[in-house]
Amino acid sequence: MKAFEFLDKVGKIDTNTMVLDKAIGYNTLDDMLTMTGEYFNLVKYGWGTSILIDEDIIQKKNDLYHTYDIKTYPGGTLFELAYKYGEIDKFFDTLDKLNFNAVEISNGSTDIPEVDRADIIKQAKQLGFFTLSEVGKKNPKLDQEYSEQTRVELINKDLESGSDLVIIEGRESGKNIGIYDNSGNIKKDTFNMIINNTKKDKILWEAPQKNQQIDLILTLGNNVNLGNINSNDIISLETLRRGLRGDTLGKV
Amino acid sequence: MKAFEFLDKVGKIDTNTMVLDKAIGYNTLDDMLTMTGEYFNLVKYGWGTSILIDEDIIQKKNDLYHTYDIKTYPGGTLFELAYKYGEIDKFFDTLDKLNFNAVEISNGSTDIPEVDRADIIKQAKQLGFFTLSEVGKKNPKLDQEYSEQTRVELINKDLESGSDLVIIEGRESGKNIGIYDNSGNIKKDTFNMIINNTKKDKILWEAPQKNQQIDLILTLGNNVNLGNINSNDIISLETLRRGLRGDTLGKV
Amino acid sequence: MKAFEFLDKVGKIDTNTMVLDKAIGYNTLDDMLTMTGEYFNLVKYGWGTSILIDEDIIQKKNDLYHTYDIKTYPGGTLFELAYKYGEIDKFFDTLDKLNFNAVEISNGSTDIPEVDRADIIKQAKQLGFFTLSEVGKKNPKLDQEYSEQTRVELINKDLESGSDLVIIEGRESGKNIGIYDNSGNIKKDTFNMIINNTKKDKILWEAPQKNQQIDLILTLGNNVNLGNINSNDIISLETLRRGLRGDTLGKV
Numbered sequence: 001m002k003a004f005e006f007l008d009k010v011g012k013i014d015t016n017t018m019v020l021d022k023a024i025g026y027n028t029l030d031d032m033l034t035m036t037g038e039y040f041n042l043v044k045y046g047w048g049t050s051i052l053i054d055e056d057i058i059q060k061k062n063d064l065y066h067t068y069d070i071k072t073y074p075g076g077t078l079f080e081l082a083y084k085y086g087e088i089d090k091f092f093d094t095l096d097k098l099n100f101n102a103v104e105i106s107n108g109s110t111d112i113p114e115v116d117r118a119d120i121i122k123q124a125k126q127l128g129f130f131t132l133s134e135v136g137k138k139n140p141k142l143d144q145e146y147s148e149q150t151r152v153e154l155i156n157k158d159l160e161s162g163s164d165l166v167i168i169e170g171r172e173s174g175k176n177i178g179i180y181d182n183s184g185n186i187k188k189d190t191f192n193m194i195i196n197n198t199k200k201d202k203i204l205w206e207a208p209q210k211n212q213q214i215d216l217i218l219t220l221g222n223n224v225n226l227g228n229i230n231s232n233d234i235i236s237l238e239t240l241r242r243g244l245r246g247d248t249l250g251k252v
Numbered sequence: 253m254k255a256f257e258f259l260d261k262v263g264k265i266d267t268n269t270m271v272l273d274k275a276i277g278y279n280t281l282d283d284m285l286t287m288t289g290e291y292f293n294l295v296k297y298g299w300g301t302s303i304l305i306d307e308d309i310i311q312k313k314n315d316l317y318h319t320y321d322i323k324t325y326p327g328g329t330l331f332e333l334a335y336k337y338g339e340i341d342k343f344f345d346t347l348d349k350l351n352f353n354a355v356e357i358s359n360g361s362t363d364i365p366e367v368d369r370a371d372i373i374k375q376a377k378q379l380g381f382f383t384l385s386e387v388g389k390k391n392p393k394l395d396q397e398y399s400e401q402t403r404v405e406l407i408n409k410d411l412e413s414g415s416d417l418v419i420i421e422g423r424e425s426g427k428n429i430g431i432y433d434n435s436g437n438i439k440k441d442t443f444n445m446i447i448n449n450t451k452k453d454k455i456l457w458e459a460p461q462k463n464q465q466i467d468l469i470l471t472l473g474n475n476v477n478l479g480n481i482n483s484n485d486i487i488s489l490e491t492l493r494r495g496l497r498g499d500t501l502g503k504v
Numbered sequence: 505m506k507a508f509e510f511l512d513k514v515g516k517i518d519t520n521t522m523v524l525d526k527a528i529g530y531n532t533l534d535d536m537l538t539m540t541g542e543y544f545n546l547v548k549y550g551w552g553t554s555i556l557i558d559e560d561i562i563q564k565k566n567d568l569y570h571t572y573d574i575k576t577y578p579g580g581t582l583f584e585l586a587y588k589y590g591e592i593d594k595f596f597d598t599l600d601k602l603n604f605n606a607v608e609i610s611n612g613s614t615d616i617p618e619v620d621r622a623d624i625i626k627q628a629k630q631l632g633f634f635t636l637s638e639v640g641k642k643n644p645k646l647d648q649e650y651s652e653q654t655r656v657e658l659i660n661k662d663l664e665s666g667s668d669l670v671i672i673e674g675r676e677s678g679k680n681i682g683i684y685d686n687s688g689n690i691k692k693d694t695f696n697m698i699i700n701n702t703k704k705d706k707i708l709w710e711a712p713q714k715n716q717q718i719d720l721i722l723t724l725g726n727n728v729n730l731g732n733i734n735s736n737d738i739i740s741l742e743t744l745r746r747g748l749r750g751d752t753l754g755k756v
Contacts, residue, residue: 051507054507085510242303249333257555258594283529286529287528487527501581501613
């Protein structure tokens with residue numbers, strides 16, 4: 001039984017919360033999940049970090065996350081490296097061997113033809129992976145070259161190809177990228193263009209900063225899909241979703 | 253025996269240091285306290301986070317903190333929820349059941365009549381809790397509506413009602429709130445008004461940023477009561493208090 | 505075997521990476537090193553933090569680090585306190601007793617005559633310690649009084665005295681100090697003056713911010729010596745060095 005349960009009027013929320021794992025140690029993770037494991041359902045091992053970790057540790061961590069029904073996948077950059085080196089099949093085989101059950105298809109750091117992207121999303125689905133794709137460039141200059149119209153088209157194409165969720169790039173910092181300006185505030189024009197022309201419940205917003213989480217919850221509802229959550233902020237985010245922190249108390 | 257003990261000329265300081273616990277896992281906490289447990293005496297489980305944690309974990313964490321003589325209490329927002337839902341008696345009963353030995357009375361996110369606030373502070377004291385009350389609104393716009401005079405009056409009323417310590421709101425960020433401007437620097441007018449018209453040793457300043465800790469130590473002495481200390485910064489703060497870090501070396 | 509090893513085209517890099525330990529608990533450290541222990545070779549227990557920790561914990565942590573071939577030393581501030589109190593011999597004895605195998609000689613917070621500095625560096629080397637010295641003042645105003653020429657002279661004198669590495673002060677923040685401006689960006693003039701007039705491979709740059717790490721890697725190569733790395737960012741830094749993160753992918 002939860003402490004002070006009688007003060008929670010919202011309860012379990014049906015949503016997607018994706019946490020960023022930057023290489024948490026196994027025992028620390030085990031300890032953390034006893035507190036937080038029921039409050040998120042997706043975890044990304046950031047960018048190419050998995051390449052530096054022993055296979056058996058990755059496997060053990062994946063298994064541990066799965067006991068909490070949390071899906072696991074390596075960052076999109078790792079997929080991009082596999083594409084760049086012509087190793088897509090080996091990449092999918094290795095995901096399977098290491099017990100990953102989700103995958104992210106992106107082109108944040110490299111160029112990938114649209115037709116290949118669509119094919120790979122279909123392949124991932126056929127292989128049984130929960131499939132996320134990401135729209136956005138990691139380099140702010142390149143990212144700003146996307147028109148709002150293009151961003152919407154890319155999102156909708158990915159959904160047609162079969163993506164379970166489309167991620168809007170926010171990086172670890174949440175600044176000067178995607179829907180965020182230099183200070184991490186939401187750019188209303190870009191944001192509105194996306195929510196008015198795509199399927200809201202299929203979009204997962206990377207929102208590492210607390211103010212971004214608050215703004216998205218107050219604008220789109222407490223079940224908005226959020227990602228790149230710092231592993232120290234999982235409980236904080238759930239209190240925001242449930243109106244248990246000053247910023248959203250009485251507003252959700 | 254401490255390492256390099258011969259280089260510490262200050263030693264144990266009689267003061268209050270309040271740490272913010274955002275839902276640290278039990279084993280991680282146990283490990284952390286072997287390093288830090290003697291350097292703080294109060295811990296706050298931030299805002300409503302306790303509502304999301306199992307009762308037995310909260311109880312075990314409380315017991316562990318108490319072995320280090322650290323008093324524990326849930327954040328003021330949790331009290332405010334109890335007040336809002338008319339559950340003050342159940343709230344105090346639950347605090348007791350879960351082995352909390354301190355409590356925070358605040359109105360940072362809600363409106364509570366002054367007479368009720370005074371009564372509840374008295375009730376908390378009668379029930380045997382170490383009683384902290386907090387002055388300040390979490391919403392910066394509402395917080396700025398307090399005149400300096402009002403802030404002083406609220407502090408002194410709480411002390412008359414029996415508060416053991418009055419907290420000056422600083423939030424987790426330490427920006428644009430209470431005595432801090434947008435950049436986290438101390439607003440001298442507000443600050444001076446408070447220290448000139450209240451009992452200095454009964455005020456606990458939330459000061460999450462290192463520069464705030466330094467300024468308050470150099471202005472009010474190394475035994476100034478400080479709070480909302482990040483759990484990673486406990487040792488850093490104690491080195492600042494004792495002149496073992498460049499910023500205060502030779503100045504305390 | 506590493507996960508997705510077939511996607512790493514760079515492999516082990518011969519370099520120096522110094523991590524900042526702000527008093528990590530023993531078990532947390534043990535867990536962390538299973539992930540990160542092969543990716544850095546130097547650790548600094550920040551400033552005077554060691555003075556607040558039990559001798560046996562310091563010793564155990566030193567021994568644990570050494571099993572990963574990571575050299576350990578207390579921050580320069582601790583040395584400066586020893587100098588200030590006339591306890592240099594006892595300081596070296598205690599380093600040895602506690603199983604430290606490196607030492608940092610600095611004058612960031614105090615004044616130490618050049619001749620003493622040179623003698624102490626020589627003494628440290630004779631005693632068998634891996635010897636780092638640091639150039640820079642912790643107080644930004646004092647630090648800015650160094651001309652670029654003076655900074656270069658100090659570096660070269662330390663190398664002549666026998667320093668294994670000379671650290672360029674960056675503090676924990678990486679702002680308004682040494683080669684960094686108020687925003688943490690590199691000041692090109694100061695930076696160029698140093699790299700053009702000293703031995704590049706003997707300089708270790710404190711670079712706590714990700715953008716600083718990226719800039720230094722892209723300017724000086726992925727084997728640039730970097731320090732004051734946050735213990736949560738060790739894997740991130742190694743991915744930057746190996747081109748496994750968007751910011752350096754295809755560029756190293």
